[in-house]
Amino acid sequence: MRIIILLLLSMISFGSFADDGYRLWLKYDLIKNETLRKNYAQKLTTVSTNFSDETAKVTISEIQKATSGLLGFTSKTMTSASQANLVLKVGSIANKNAEAFEIISSKNQINITANTSKGVLYGVFELIRRMQTLASLENIKIASAPKIQLRMLNHWDNNNGTIERGYAGMSMWKWYELPERIDPRYIDYARANASIGINGTVLNNVNASARFITSEYLGKVKALADVFRPYGIKVFLSVNFASPKILGGLKTADPLDPEVKQWWKNKADEVYKLIPDFGGFVVKANSEGEPGPMDFGRTHKDGANMLAEAMAPHNGLIIWRAFVYNFDPKGDRFAAAYNEFKRFDGEFHANIIIQVKNGPIDFQVREPISPLFGAMEKTPVSMEFQLTQEYLGWATHWVYEAPMFEEVLKTDTYAKGQGSTVAKVIDGQLFKYPLTSMIGVANTGSDRNWTGHPMAQANWYTLGRMAWNHEITSAQIADEWVKMTFRTDAKSTETIKKLMLESREIYTNYTNPLGVHHVMGESHHFGPEPWVEKAPRPDWTALYYHRADSIGIGFDRTEKGSNSVAQYHLGLRNKYSDINTIQPEFLLWFHHAPWTHKLQNGKTVWDEMVTRYYEGVKSAENMQKDWASLKGKIDSETFENVEARLKTQLKEALWWRDASVVYFQKYSKMPVPSPYQKPTRTFEELKSLVDVYHVR
Template identity: 85%
Template sequence: MRILLLLAFSLFTFNTFADDGYRLWLKYDRIQNETLRKNYSQKLSTIHINYNDETSKVTLLEIEKAATGLLKIKPQIIQNSTQAKLVLKLGKIENANPEAFEIKTLNKQIIISGNTSKGILYGVFEMIRRMQTSESLENLKITSAPKIQLRMLNHWDNNNGTIERGYAGMSLWKWYELPERIDTRYIEYARANASIGINGTVLNNVNASARFITPEYLGKVKALADVFRPYGIKVFLSVNFASPKILGGLKTADPLDPEVSQWWKNKVDEVYKLIPDFGGFVVKANSEGEPGPMDFGRTHKDGANMMAEALAPHKGLIIWRAFVYNFDPKGDRFAAAYNEFKKFDGEFLPNIIIQVKNGPIDFQVREPISPLFGAMEKTPVSMEFQLTQEYLGWATHWVYEGPMFEEVLKTDTYAKGKGSTVAKVIEGEVFKYPITSMIGVANTGSDRNWTGHPMAQANWYTLGRLAWNPEMTSAKIADEWVKMTFHTDAKSTETIKKIMLESREIYTNYTNPLGVHHVMGESHHFGPEPWVEKAPRPDWTALYYHKADSLGIGFDRTEKGSNSLAQYHSGLKDLYSDIDKIQPEFLLWFHHAPWRMKLSTGRTVWDEMVSRYYEGAKAVEQMQADWASVKGKVDQETFENVEARLKTQRKEALWWRDASVLYFQKFNKMPVAAPYQKPSRTFEEVKQIVDVYHVR
């Protein structure tokens, strides 16, 4: 009851600051088109609902909120189903998926049906989305079901309120107030996620503190789970593999030790006693200093299976991250995850998912797909995208990640012949996975507008929409988000979409052209630092990856080099292995290309890099001009926020351009060809800019 009262308060009071981005894409401002508004109003004037649970209550409140805001009406709840204009109906539908919904028009009624109340909630959000985007509610015949079962956000939040790689303030979770005080922001978070079909959330950092599974914190986690449950969202926790030692006082965390195994079983029982629908654990083990089974001479299989066995009686999941790489100065980090996990395919218990980053290195600006997507035939793999822009300019640069996600999902693994795309792999079509999952590292924080950069909200929205249907296009999703967020005129909508759809390639050009990668600042991962040659380990340097010398640039992953290309199936391997035929965007990922080699563009490798650095930086000016053209068409506060960030982006694009060009010239001694002018700053001057990030 307390949560529902808070929800009602939240829905009708949270828009005190109406135009600051807080309402995200659920901005229910009055529809200006009178004809549409009257039409929609007639169809929502009366409601009949044939079920009653916690989800039904939040569903009705959402309809009331949307109708009050968009239409300026308050629907009536009536008992006669034949007289209601809108019917919410729980019962069997054609699609057996428990989260599926149907929306159809019958006898001038709109009927939203679902196998579960959660499915109906998703259907209601679909109807509201159609109203927000001015689509017709006539003659509806829609059936929709998620193609991915587990659609989740990973929060890299710590118990001290900080967020690792978070650029939008502090954590959403006020641990010091929980469980006694429930911030209404938790409800807004749940509404936003439910509106795009996200059904799971990992509350804490993968570099996990063991404290999160103590009785002190489990009570706080339960309070959040209670808030999220009506919205169909399950709670997960990242756990520290060494918890039996840290919390239990055991001498070891060896997964084959019976005492360790029993400790985890007892802990899992404790969790489920408090939270019966708890989702499971996420584990980062033996990666970047985190403890794991290999500390005890065991394998990832041993560790994952032991924990999965503890969760199995409760139908809980183990999501085991594949982000592992050995300390090998002569090796290739590209190959590490495949080498570690492929050999155990088929030996993991059925409630285990291997969570794989979209690329083989670490959320770089553009990466080829991880070879694991075509390799794990018997063990489900989950897609892990990063919404927070760790390598994409933080919250300073406007980068719509939709085109990147779409590029990855459409890549063909050739695992079962042509057409075995990454999307079809993670949907379970290629290898018939019993569990399917897509996960995004959350970009939310305590900033009033949630994501720091107002336009970064689109990345959160896109993750949810693609997790529901990986076949959607980034252009379609961008169109939805702009219309729902800004309610602007058609011309301005097209302008904002244009900026969004071009932004990722613009950023790539002025930072990582032709597949240059991992050349950002050491540790903080911000700004250019291609000159890093010393770090705690070689694969944390830039030189390890770009390998620039007097002859050329790029990492040779062919048979003549590390041969990491052998991890791909032949169709994909063939696309990347021929230096003369590979698409330029991936050239330096797989080849050490001569500076003077001619590309399909007609330019040499060096001249093409220069062109992209310069044209990318220049394109930010066009982003600024395009954004200036929508002044007065979007909320003033948001307009000024983005306008200021674009000024910073322009300055930093020039910094990237100058630092990169001047650094690589040290190797090739080649000029900046016309029509481009040599940077006015010296290499030493641009190098000093990044030094401020290393001040401690």
């Protein structure tokens, strides 16, 4: 009878071996290993807490969900710790970080202790993760604390329900229903974020509508803040710098104008009266047409400091984005952010964080690090990654981003000699920042599976795990995520992990080999358009970046060219400056390399480019084969979804390969190297595909 009940529970929980992806990595399906399940059960039959706030309620609820699904019973709450198997306690631990926790297990009891109830919640999710990944609960002794203070998602959502660069449906936020109705999805969103340590969320697009800080919308924001608070998540808003004119009827938004200053102070007071733990404002100013202080002859420092003064009485933050660049056809957009912000280092108020994209251009397939990470010694800089795949094939290409993030974080800035990695900059070690932050542009939407491509959920998971501990590897994160998401046999797990870990390099090879960059479709940023030479501004064209001609290809950023490489500290500058020793992946970022230039492997630049284009497509074909081997091993709905997307990915990879080879061959005048065959489609045929894909 017991076996029948367990089987029924398994079928109900697992949806009869079909899964729509809604549960993300929080799939509490019955553990099949009966011995392990019994072992876990002995330690989780009863649970007690010594705190009773709203976080305690969601913490108990989560452990009960987990035991019900994973173990087949629901843990009972006890008032006495001595009678409980699992003891959850707010107390004093060695690490004084408010989010730190300790887990210590003995033969009959597991103790999770933290300085705050939020820390206990994180500890519970760590315990659940261990069960989901089938790890032992014997003799646990864990002490964990986040390396980054603010770990946040930034939603580029608009109040009309659209998402800028969103590929998973419409916005999750149903503004027309708020504040009266709370969609249950908001709670599941909060659970997912808390499970990976994310503690902040920006609800709206950085290209911000001023409407979000009106009384009408602040009431809606408050409703979401109330939902997220028990899960340790603070709410932030992007603001339009011209709001005093748009909403307040002022004649100016000049940050040095007394009326403007007072308007923002009044607005901050209004926000915090409604939401006392509001996180702060995110600002995109004087970038891509957005208003900012430079419209009034002021500087980014003037604008940021004015807003910081308004927020300071409430302990609110200003997160000021460094994504700025000017109209300069003879300049180098690469250098713009450094030129604008380095000169003000140390002059920003204490509650300001400068938010810097991982690279100097714009979330390209592979970028060298932004020079600002080694330059801002007195002003905290935040890492901004992009989870949504704006330049990584949208939702039809499988790209696991953890290797990219890991590559960036491990890059040495040489700011204080060798070993001055980006990770040590953003976690505050190197320059002793009082504020630290890592932010990911969200890839979530209204699609039932949250992220469109089922495997893109791993990128959301990665952001939280790496922000908590940037020393965790891409492989470790992949192992966790696969085991939590699919619960499959060891061989299948290794197959999925292999696909994940290779996917980013595969995509890079068939789209942007050797440091080719910014050759995607103009405006929509999908598919190949290396031929784009006209756009609203020169640095939105492809020719501005690849500079292909009869001699070679690439943007010379050495001292013979734009000399943007000089923005790096000497150790990194030397690595990038020598065309003969530079890492091949960054060659065309820093050098206009002759087509005939020999790389260290003996191949010419042209032959190596073509080889990577073709081998990337071959690898995309192999991805299909590897995935096909999983049929019957994972749920049918996910299998068929990914299978179909891989077919589309291969079709689009072939388009990338053929368009790039045919176009660049016009300049190189060199044959496609053996054993590869020249593309059969003409340049005109390949170019016409842009119109087909543009409507997507």
